[in-house]
Amino acid sequence: xxxxxxxxxxxxxxxxxxxxxxxxxxxxxxxxxxxxxxxxxxxxxxxxxxxxxxxxxxxxxxxxxxxxxxxxxxxxxxxxxxxxxxxxxxxxxxxxxxxxxxxxxxxxxxxxxxxxxxxxxxxxxxxxxxxxxxxxxxxxxxxxxxxxxxxxxxxxxxxxxxxxxxxxxxxxxxxxxxxxxxxxxxxxxxxxxxxxxxxxxxxxxxxxxxxxxxxxxxxxxxxxxxxxxxxxxxxxxxxxxxxxxxxxxxxxxxxxxxxxxxxxxxxxxxxxxxxxxxxxxxxxxxxxxxxxxxxxxxxxxxxxxxxxxxxxxxxxxxxxxxxxxxxxxxxxxxxxxxxxxxxxxxxxxxxxxxxxxxxxxxxxxxxxxxxxxxxxxxxxxxxxxxxxxxxxxxxxxxxxxxxxxxxxxxxxxxxxxxxxxxxxxxxxxxxxx
Amino acid sequence: xxxxxxxxxxxxxxxxxxxxxxxxxxxxxxxxxxxxxxxxxxxxxxxxxxxxxxxxxxxxxxxxxxxxxxxxxxxxxxxxxxxxxxxxxxxxxxxxxxxxxxxxxxxxxxxxxxxxxxxxxxxxxxxxxxxxxxxxxxxxxxxxxxxxxxxxxxxxxxxxxxxxxxxxxxxxxxxxxxxxxxxxxxxxxxxxxxxxxxxxxxxxxxxxxxxxxxxxxxxxxxxxxxxxxxxxxxxxxxxxxxxxxxxxxxxxxxxxxxxxxxxxxxxxxxxxxxxxxxxxxxxxxxxxxxxxxxxxxxxxxxxxxxxxxxxxxxxxxxxxxxxxxxxxxxxxxxxxxxxxxxxxxxxxxxxxxxxxxxxxxxxxxxxxxxxxxxxxxxxxxxxxxxxxxxxxxxxxxxxxxxxxxxxxxxxxxxxxxxxxxxxxxxxxxxxxxxx
Numbered sequence: 114x115x116x117x118x119x120x121x122x123x124x125x126x127x128x129x130x131x132x133x134x135x136x137x138x139x140x141x142x143x144x145x146x147x148x149x150x151x152x153x154x155x156x157x158x159x160x161x162x163x164x165x166x167x168x169x170x171x172x173x174x175x176x177x178x179x180x181x182x183x184x185x186x187x188x189x190x191x192x193x194x195x196x197x198x199x200x201x202x203x204x205x206x207x208x209x210x211x212x213x214x215x216x217x218x219x220x221x222x223x224x225x226x227x228x229x230x231x232x233x234x235x236x237x238x239x240x241x242x243x244x245x246x247x248x249x250x251x252x253x254x255x256x257x258x259x260x261x262x263x264x265x266x267x268x269x270x271x272x273x274x275x276x277x278x279x280x281x282x283x284x285x286x287x288x289x290x291x292x293x294x295x296x297x298x299x300x301x302x303x304x305x306x307x308x309x310x311x312x313x314x315x316x317x318x319x320x321x322x323x324x325x326x327x328x329x330x331x332x333x334x335x336x337x338x339x340x341x342x343x344x345x346x347x348x349x350x351x352x353x354x355x356x357x358x359x360x361x362x363x364x365x366x367x368x369x370x371x372x373x374x375x376x377x378x379x380x381x382x383x384x385x386x387x388x389x390x391x392x393x394x395x396x397x398x399x400x401x402x403x404x405x406x407x408x409x410x411x412x413x414x415x416x417x418x419x420x421x422x423x424x425x426x427x428x429x430x431x432x433x434x435x436x437x438x439x440x441x442x443x444x445x446x447x448x449x450x451x452x453x454x455x456x457x458x459x460x461x462x463x464x465x466x467x468x469x470x471x472x473x474x475x476x477x478x479x480x481x482x483x484x485x486x487x488x489x490x491x492x493x494x495x496x497x498x499x500x501x502x503x504x505x506x507x508x509x510x511x512x513x514x515x516x517x518x519x520x521x522x523x524x525x526x527x528x529x530x531x532x533x534x535x536x537x538x539x540x541x542x543x544x545x546x
Numbered sequence: 547x548x549x550x551x552x553x554x555x556x557x558x559x560x561x562x563x564x565x566x567x568x569x570x571x572x573x574x575x576x577x578x579x580x581x582x583x584x585x586x587x588x589x590x591x592x593x594x595x596x597x598x599x600x601x602x603x604x605x606x607x608x609x610x611x612x613x614x615x616x617x618x619x620x621x622x623x624x625x626x627x628x629x630x631x632x633x634x635x636x637x638x639x640x641x642x643x644x645x646x647x648x649x650x651x652x653x654x655x656x657x658x659x660x661x662x663x664x665x666x667x668x669x670x671x672x673x674x675x676x677x678x679x680x681x682x683x684x685x686x687x688x689x690x691x692x693x694x695x696x697x698x699x700x701x702x703x704x705x706x707x708x709x710x711x712x713x714x715x716x717x718x719x720x721x722x723x724x725x726x727x728x729x730x731x732x733x734x735x736x737x738x739x740x741x742x743x744x745x746x747x748x749x750x751x752x753x754x755x756x757x758x759x760x761x762x763x764x765x766x767x768x769x770x771x772x773x774x775x776x777x778x779x780x781x782x783x784x785x786x787x788x789x790x791x792x793x794x795x796x797x798x799x800x801x802x803x804x805x806x807x808x809x810x811x812x813x814x815x816x817x818x819x820x821x822x823x824x825x826x827x828x829x830x831x832x833x834x835x836x837x838x839x840x841x842x843x844x845x846x847x848x849x850x851x852x853x854x855x856x857x858x859x860x861x862x863x864x865x866x867x868x869x870x871x872x873x874x875x876x877x878x879x880x881x882x883x884x885x886x887x888x889x890x891x892x893x894x895x896x897x898x899x900x901x902x903x904x905x906x907x908x909x910x911x912x913x914x915x916x917x918x919x920x921x922x923x924x925x926x927x928x929x930x931x932x933x934x935x936x937x938x939x940x941x942x943x944x945x946x947x948x949x950x951x952x953x954x955x956x957x958x959x960x961x962x963x964x965x966x967x968x969x970x971x972x973x974x975x976x977x978x979x980x981x
Contacts, residue, residue, distance in 0.1 A: 131549055131551070134549055135547075135549065138547055142547075155547070156547045156548075157547070157548045157550065158547060158548065158549045158550070159549075159550045159551075159552045160549070160550070160551050160552060160553055161552045161553060162552075162553045162557075164557045165552060165553070165555065165557060165559070167560070168557070168558075168559040168560045171560050171563060172559075172560075180562050180563055180566065181563065181566065182563060182566035182567040182569070182570045182604075183567075183606055184560065184563040184567075185560065185562075185563030185564040185565065185566050185567030185568070186567045186604055186606075186656075188560040188563060188564055188567075189564060189567060189658035189659070190656075190658060192658070192659065193596070193657060193658050193659050196659065212548075216552075219553055234547075276566075280566075284606070287606060287608075288606065288607045288608055288609070289608075289609065290608070291608055291609060291610060292609055433623050433624075434623075434624075435622075435623055435624020436622035436623060436624050436625075437624060438624065441622075441623075441624075444621075444623065508623035508624065509623060509624055509625045509626065510621050510622065510623050510625065511621070511622055511625035511628060512619055512620070512621050513619070513620050513621075513622060513634065514617075514618075514619050
């Protein structure tokens with residue numbers, strides 16, 4: 114493939130202006146869309162100040178949110194951490210909406226603006242649009258309108274019923290927010306025909322295994338079993354989504370209280386994929402910015418200095434402290450995701466015999482991309498579990514089994530032995546892959 | 547792709563949430579604010595400050611898996627030493643985790659920073675000044691802005707659209723600018739005649755007249771603008787001097803040998819609180835320090851609090867000095883005068899008569915408020931309860947009964963300062979307090 118080399122680097126210092134951001138975007142766009150075949154929502158880039166970033170933090174990154182004291186609590190914590198210098202602020206914030214809103218901090222240097230445009234405006238954006246969990250659970254088009262509605266509705270409730278009663282409902286709903294998501298698509302009620310077929314099948318099964326002998330086995334009183342079953346059926350139990358259950362069946366809730374439960378539940382549902390896909394989302398975005406930045410540098414759009422600045426920031430982002438280093442605070446989703454993506458790239462480019470055995474469909478197909486057969490953002494989970502071993506061995510992961518025997522923990526398996534490949538998977542699934 | 551510059555958007559989006567948070571934790575925050583008085587030096591009493599309250603007050607409960615306990619399996623990176631099947635000793639503390647991560651800020655208090663305004667609001671919550679303020683104009687200090695009709699020139703942001711449209715309309719009427727509807731009517735008629743097939747005999751003439759009329763209308767409409775620069779009207783504002791309430795606060799303190807460091811500290815705290823409070827009520831507050839032994843002198847703050855002068859005690863000397871300063875620099879008509887006096891109450895019996903008369907005749911009439919704070923030794927806190935009174939206290943007691951704007955209190959311990967201060971300025975009105 115022949116590509117045009119840059120006539121001159123995009124920028125040389127760290128200062129930026131709006132024209133430069135435009136040029137950066139226009140340079141990055143063809144690389145992302147044509148070469149990496151990313152498929153994105155239209156972008157909207159917004160430049161914000163540190164103050165506004167703090168504001169955004171306290172409303173979970175959303176540009177508008179209903180009012181609640183807990184956001185104020187978060188705000189004062191973040192503000193103090195920031196003012197004391199204990200914690201820096203993110204370089205960017207990106208919202209899964211259509212158009213996709215990217216908040217860029219004004220303090221970023223020109224290199225960092227390039228990096229975050231590649232990372233958020235293309236990496237995350239593509240993932241939001243194409244990952245199946247996001248597709249299934251979130252409505253990028255409607256979220257801002259819905260938040261607007263929620264904000265207005267809750268403000269109206271406060272006006273009508275008073276701030277305190279509304280706050281109480283919200284407090285309670287927030288406490289159950291983690292239990293307020295559907296983890297699986299709802300089972301649709303069966304139609305009559307399917308129901309009849311199923312019944313017939315059951316009948317046939319009963320006929321087949323019929324044994325008269327069972328009739329003679331004495332049975333205890335089973336009278337109460339049926340009412341309880343009926344009750345469960347009437348309440349739609351079992352129900353994993355507690356907020357949903359309360360909203361639909363809570364006997365003493367006012368209708369506005371139900372609506373508030375629903376609002377909290379839908380917002381929780383919207384954020385659920387973010388948590389669930391944290392590692393792969395960041396992995397895909399990090400891989401994207403890495404490819405784009407490297408390409409920009411290769412073609413002369415970035416100066417060596419800017420590229421060094423990028424690499425320094427990138428290495429910090431994908432750093433995984435070891436468990437005994439004193440900085441360990443769990444797995445770094447950027448590191449894990451980027452490790453997985455790098456391994457996928459290796460499989461796609463230079464597969465081993467073993468890779469061909471496990472990943473027949475992607476081994477040796479060339480660089481991963483965002484198209485239909487690419488593997489950015491839409492890897493089925495089944496594949497992922499086999500993509501973990503390489504990063505697992507890179508970071509020397511080990512499973513520890515805490516069996517609660519006094520004074521002892523046991524290790525169960527270094528991940529770099531082939532036999533133990535599968536073992537770390539369930540445990541790091543909690544890291545949000 | 548759009549780029550939007552949001553930096554100029556109004557900030558403080560989280561203000562409402564922040565206020566709600568403070569309201570929710572109000573009782574605790576207030577307590578913390580008041581407690582913080584102990585730790586703060588007087589100079590930064592009114593700075594913004596860090597507050598810590600108990601974490602469980604503002605706890606948000608959630609249901610989640612316990613971080614510890616039970617049989618569990620965890621994955622850690624960075625294994626260098628262990629083989630499969632190795633037994634690892636549990637780290638100290640019996641925690642199930644293999645690292646110290648995430649610990650450290652577990653049960654700490656919840657800390658955050660209050661702005662100066664928030665701090666003072668909570669600190670001086672429901673206090674008020676006992677007497678109405680005198681207001682007056684002072685030279686060119688504060689200007690208010692008020693509307694002053696309309697002008698023909700001005701800043702685009704001050705353009706008054708209704709007034710401009712009104713002017714434009716009357717001009718259009720006066721000059722008989724043809725309306726759009728007239729034009730439309732003629733166009734319609736022309737179209738009608740032109741479309742007539744076969745044409746009527748006088749159509750040609752009629753058409754000619756209509757076309758003539760149309761061109762006149764168009765010309766007039768072009769000539770007479772819909773909105774002309776002469777129509778523009780701008781809202782006009784002018785600045786007016788605004789009366790400002792100003793106050794002067796006199797700090798009187800006995801620095802004779804009998805005043806210990808402890809007593810001075812008590813006095814200083816009281817003065818600082820009063821100053822803080824006055825600064826919030828008045829735009830402009832002056833402070834005058836007068837210390838006295840058997841002679842009084844006006845001094846600067848440093849000398850006031852830290853110098854040591856020895857001598858006897860003549861309270862009247864300080865009062866005379868006060869009157870002198872007021873006559874010289876602070877006309878009682880212009881200034882709200884507040885006096886706070888601190889003393890251990892030792893005075894010469896012979897001086898009392900003069901003190902009382904100066905007080906009654908001269909000082910109280912021009913003062914908004916006179917607070918006498920008797921500072922005692924910390925260790926005598928209990929003994930005083932029995933009812934021993936000092937010479938000055940005895941002298942002041944009848945004055946206090948007779949005058950609403952004179953109050954006296956005793957303090958022995960630092961912790962009593964703030965309650966006494968609150969008691970003095972509680973939002974109830976002086977009358978109730980003295981009855």
